[in-house]
Amino acid sequence: MSSQESAISVPSSHVLSRRRRARRARSEHGTRGPVWLFDLDNTLHRASHAIFPRINHAMTAYIVERLGLAQDEANLLRSTYTERYGAVLLGLIRHHAIDPHEFLAQVHVLPPLAEVLRAERGIARLVAGLPGRKILLTNAPANYAMPIVEALGIRRHFERCVSIEDMADRRGWRAKPDATMLRRLLVREGLAPARTWLVEDTRSHLKHLRHFGIKTVWITGHLPIRNSLGKVMPRSGRPHYVDIKVQSLRELRASLATGEGAKRVARATRSRQLNPN
Incomplete structure (x- = not known):
């Protein structure tokens, strides 16, 4: 096993139940409007703080x-x-x-978490105000991600959490920005790439996964000036693979209310209506 990924067995009954849960979630959260794939750390909270x-x-x-x-x-x-x-x-x-x-x-x-968790003021209201479906997509394990989501008060706004355990398949463990993982997620959740938005702090994830035709939001306000090895973290400019660059969810909400952000989301919604899955 030293040179290969450990295999993970995914029973067919479990796959079927996930598909049923996805259909139920789509009916509860609606199928119109954009779909937001949210990263967790340094996107929904300032993980770099503590x-x-x-x-x-x-x-x-x-x-x-x-x-x-x-x-x-x-x-x-x-x-x-x-x-x-x-x-x-x-x-x-x-x-x-x-x-x-x-x-x-x-x-x-x-x-x-009260000692270490930092996030934008009113984050639950900001998340709730985004139109469409929301799915958490994190490379963290579920037993870490879910307590943070609960502490932030945003659990009910996400129809499901896709943690690193959920990204695994029969061939082994996967994580963002794995292409196979995203392809399977889009199919399983019935997501049209043209109306799917990935909200991330990590530029390499945005760069690699945008090839699927999804839209990208680069959120920079929680990024540290330097990483743990002392290397300067890139924060300036807007790379060509980033559709919207913002510092915060509040700024994202504002950009969707007026300006180019609103136009991009409207185009994605029209694309969904003209080309339903």
Whole structure:
């Protein structure tokens, strides 16, 4: 297993039940208007304030303990695997045969969220005010993501959470920006790419997944000035693969109310009406 992803069995009954849940969610949340695929960390809350430093420290400590590396080497490996695979977990599975469930459980232990969680004022109202369906799409595990979503008061506005466990298939673990994962998600949830918007802080995810014809929103207000290795984080300009660049959800709401953002969403909605799935 040292050079291959660990296999995950997905029973056919579980796949069928997910499809039934998706149909039920579409009926409850509606099928008109855009569909928003929301990242979690540094998109819906400021993970870089206190949560990411804790997780990064825990990941480095895990790598030091399991692989016997010095701390500087472990930090570099963590950063390299994040950039190459989208998630540290995938690199550790592929190259070092670690136990993925053990890793996820050990590195996502947080203190009471009231001590570390930071987000925009009125975030629940801002999320609720976006037209259309909302799905959470995060490379984090569910037992980390869901308590944060609950603490933010936005759980009821999302029809489902797609965590890193949900991205897995019979061939192994996957994470953003994996193309197969997104293709399966679009089909399973009945999403038309032309009216689907990915809201992310990570530019590489936006760049790779925009090839599917989805729209992209780059949210920059929660990004740190530098990453955990001291490298400057890019925040200026609007890359060609970004349809809308904003600093906050409040700014996104404003751009959708007037201006080019509103025109783009309207075009996506018309595309859905003319070309239904």
